[in-house]
Amino acid sequence: MKRRQFMSGSLAAGIGSMSLGAYGFEKKSNLNFPLEQNSNVIEINLSLQKLQERYHSDLFDDFIPNMDQFVIDHQNGGFMCSVDITNGKQVNSNKTAWFEGRGMWTYSFLYNHFGKNPKYLEVARKSKDFILKLQPKDNSFWTSSFNKEGNPLSGPGDIYSSLFVAEGLAEFAKASGEKQYFTLAKKIILSCLDRYDSPDYDYYVAYLNPEAPKISAPRVLGHWMVFLRAATQILEDGPDADMQKVADRCLDACLNHHLNPEYKLFNEVLNHDMSRPANSFKDFSYTGHGIETCWMLLFEAARRKDKDLFARIAEIFKRHVLVAHDQVYGGYFRALDHVGNNTWKVDKVLWLQEEVLIGSLFIAEHTGDSWAQRCFKETLDYVQQKFDVSGNLFWSSSGDRQLKEYAKYRAEHYHHPRHLMLNLLAVNRMLNRNGQVSNLFG
Numbered sequence: 453m454k455r456r457q458f459m460s461g462s463l464a465a466g467i468g469s470m471s472l473g474a475y476g477f478e479k480k481s482n483l484n485f486p487l488e489q490n491s492n493v494i495e496i497n498l499s500l501q502k503l504q505e506r507y508h509s510d511l512f513d514d515f516i517p518n519m520d521q522f523v524i525d526h527q528n529g530g531f532m533c534s535v536d537i538t539n540g541k542q543v544n545s546n547k548t549a550w551f552e553g554r555g556m557w558t559y560s561f562l563y564n565h566f567g568k569n570p571k572y573l574e575v576a577r578k579s580k581d582f583i584l585k586l587q588p589k590d591n592s593f594w595t596s597s598f599n600k601e602g603n604p605l606s607g608p609g610d611i612y613s614s615l616f617v618a619e620g621l622a623e624f625a626k627a628s629g630e631k632q633y634f635t636l637a638k639k640i641i642l643s644c645l646d647r648y649d650s651p652d653y654d655y656y657v658a659y660l661n662p663e664a665p666k667i668s669a670p671r672v673l674g675h676w677m678v679f680l681r682a683a684t685q686i687l688e689d690g691p692d693a694d695m696q697k698v699a700d701r702c703l704d705a706c707l708n709h710h711l712n713p714e715y716k717l718f719n720e721v722l723n724h725d726m727s728r729p730a731n732s733f734k735d736f737s738y739t740g741h742g743i744e745t746c747w748m749l750l751f752e753a754a755r756r757k758d759k760d761l762f763a764r765i766a767e768i769f770k771r772h773v774l775v776a777h778d779q780v781y782g783g784y785f786r787a788l789d790h791v792g793n794n795t796w797k798v799d800k801v802l803w804l805q806e807e808v809l810i811g812s813l814f815i816a817e818h819t820g821d822s823w824a825q826r827c828f829k830e831t832l833d834y835v836q837q838k839f840d841v842s843g844n845l846f847w848s849s850s851g852d853r854q855l856k857e858y859a860k861y862r863a864e865h866y867h868h869p870r871h872l873m874l875n876l877l878a879v880n881r882m883l884n885r886n887g888q889v890s891n892l893f894g
Contacts (some may be wrong), residue, residue: 454793457561463586468660473786475514477542478704480720486648488745499579500797500879500882500883500887501883504876504879504880504883507872507875507876509874510840511566511869511872511873511876514845515846515872516562517746517844518540518846519531519863519865520864521885522535522540522542522845523535523863523865524575524624525547525578525582525600526578528578528582528591528600528601528602529577529578529579529581529582530547530551530552530555530578530579530583531551531555531579531582532544532545532546532600533551533862533863533865534546534859534861534862535845535846535861535862535863536861537844537845537846537847537848537860537861537862537863538843538844538860539845540845543861545599545600546597546598546599546600546605546607547582547597547598547599547600547602548596548597548598548613548645549583549586549594549595549596549597549611549614549616549617550584550596550612550613550616551612551831551865551866552579552582552616552617552621553583553613553615553616553617553618553619553621554616554620554865554866555575555576555579555620555623555865555866556576556579556580556617556620556621556623556624557584557619557620557623557866558865558866558873559572559573559575559576559579560572560576560623560624560626560627560868561621561623561870561873562869563576563627564623564627565873565877566873567650567858572627573627573628576620576623576624576627577624577628578639578735579620579622580620580624580633580894582602583620584875585602586598586602586604588608591643591646591647592608593608593609593610593611593613593614593647594608594609594614594617595607595608595609595613595841596609596610596613596704597610598761602631603774609673609744610655611644611647611648611678611882611891612657612674612675612678613843614640614643615640615641615644615678615679615682616643616678617640618636618637618639618640618644618682618683619623619678619682620635621633621634621637621640622634622637622645622682622685622686623685625637634686634689637682637686638686638692638695640692641679641682641683641695641698641699644679644841645679645698649668649674649821650708651669651724652667652669652832653669653670653671653724654669655670655675656737657670657672657720657721657733659738660720660721660733660736660787660789661732661789663682664732664733665729665732665733667721667723667724667729667731667733668723668724670721670722670723670724671705671709671710671721671722671723671724671726671852672720672721672722673706673710673718673719673720673721673738673741673742673745674720674738674741676701676702676705676706676710676745677702677706677741677744677745677748677849679698679702679747679888680698680699680702680703680706680748680752681747681748681796683695683696683698683702684748684752684755685697687699687801687834688755689754689824692707698750698874700822703749703752705726706718706745706749707715707749707764707765707768709722709726710722711727711768711844712737712818713854714811715737715791716768716771716787717739717742717771717772717775718737718741718745718768718772719733719734719736719744719792720733720736720737720738720742721733721736726785732790735789735790735791735792735793736787736789736790736791737787737788737791738771738786738787738788739775739784739785739786739787739788740787740803741774741806742768743769743773743784743804743807743808743811744770744778744803744804744807745770746765746768746769746772746811747810747811749765749768749815750762750765750769750811750867750883751814753765754814754818754892756892757892759893760809762818762893764821766815766819766821766824767807769811769812769815770823770824773808773811773812773827774846775788776788776804778798778800778853781853781854782809782830782834782838783800783802783805783831783833783834783835783838783855784792784800784831785797785798785800786799786800786801786804798853799850799851799852799853800838800850800852800853800855800865800893801849801850802835802839802849802850802864802868803849803864803867803868804832805834805835805839806835806867806868806870806871807867808827808831809828809831809832809835809871809875810829810870810871810875811873812824812825812827812831813828813875813878813879814874814878817878817881817889817890818829818889818892818893819889820889835847838851838855838857839851839855843859844876845863846863846864846868847864847868848860849862849864
């Protein structure tokens with residue numbers, strides 16, 4: 453792929469003042485990275501028109517054609533993501549509930565926001581039909597993996613399996629107009645929440661280290677994150693009392709419990725009663741989920757038109773981004789295993805870099821914040837240089853710290869297109885306003 457850099461043009465933006473105090477927080481922030489407030493016009497070395505062209509090309513000229521040719525199972529429905537990204541050869545044809553739910557969401561969202569192409573809806577529908585044939589008969593989570601025909605290869609998966617299916621079904625309901633899938637999505641979400649609230653809920657957070665202790669019925673930031681996104685996307689379609697309660701619980705859990713008051717980062721794992729564990733998890737901050745959660749919280753603050761909440765979350769987002777930044781090689785680290793010892797996992801994952809891009813552009817769009825604009829530009833340059841490898845069919849999903857070695861056997865069909873689509877929509881909105889800050893809170 454020919455690389456295109458965006459070093460010309462300017463984005464004019466007037467910044468309005470913001471105050472804190474909504475949603476139970478102190479009026480005076482105790483973080484060190486407030487939104488930069490300036491009534492003057494600021495400029496960024498970025499052409500919105502060229503950015504739009506690049507995002508459009510990455511999505512419609514590269515990602516979608518390659519998905520169609522190498523990943524989508526047009527016969528049985530669904531997605532076979534174990535693909536050699538250098539040549540398109542399938543490593544295996546197995547499927548997972550995670551990837552079915554995510555892929556269903558991706559193609560439903562494509563249909564809903566980019567021209568209502570019936571081909572996108574057909575892909576989503578076939579994935580829906582495929583995964584619903586495997587719906588559990590009881591309250592267990594979706595089977596984790598199966599072959600291309602749908603024969604199970606494992607037992608029940610984890611809570612994410614079912615929540616991603618619910619997210620996909622809700623977006624499909626918007627696309628197809630078949631409201632029964634909204635009903636089913638909400639039923640799955642509430643069933644998962646009921647399991648999550650049970651004192652015998654079983655989940656092992658293995659991504660700290662193999663020796664990490666097991667916590668009984670843990671509260672996990674990543675769980676709240678997916679509950680939040682699933683519920684709030686349903687709320688975008690209209691009021692719903694049950695989903696509003698879910699969203700409120702997620703905001704409370706993230707901002708009033710998981711956010712550590714000492715070092716102002718999210719702890720990934722809490723005890724069931726929301727207290728901090730007296731073990732290695734008390735110093736564990738999974739910065740990748742923290743940053744991803746922040747942009748979802750920002751989207752929800754915007755949906756509520758709550759500028760105080762938005763400003764508070766923007767500060768938390770900045771804090772996580774600045775702490776996770778690799779100042780030597782660029783990009784961001786996903787896991788701070790021990791805050792006190794400053795011990796990190798130093799691999800690089802694509803999804804985290806793209807969460808930074810979503811959050812920073814969203815802040816820039818709605819506040820004109822100059823830090824967010826710089827962060828977006830620098831991160832965009834980094835991911836284009838490191839993850840978009842010339843000649844590959846898909847962006848690499850992960851690699852070592854310097855990306856000298858990278859994963860070659862996964863076609864990333866959720867975080868990557870989500871970044872492309874959400875940010876393309878944001879750029880389109882900014883172009884429609886001639887680069888002016890959104891009046892979302894006006």
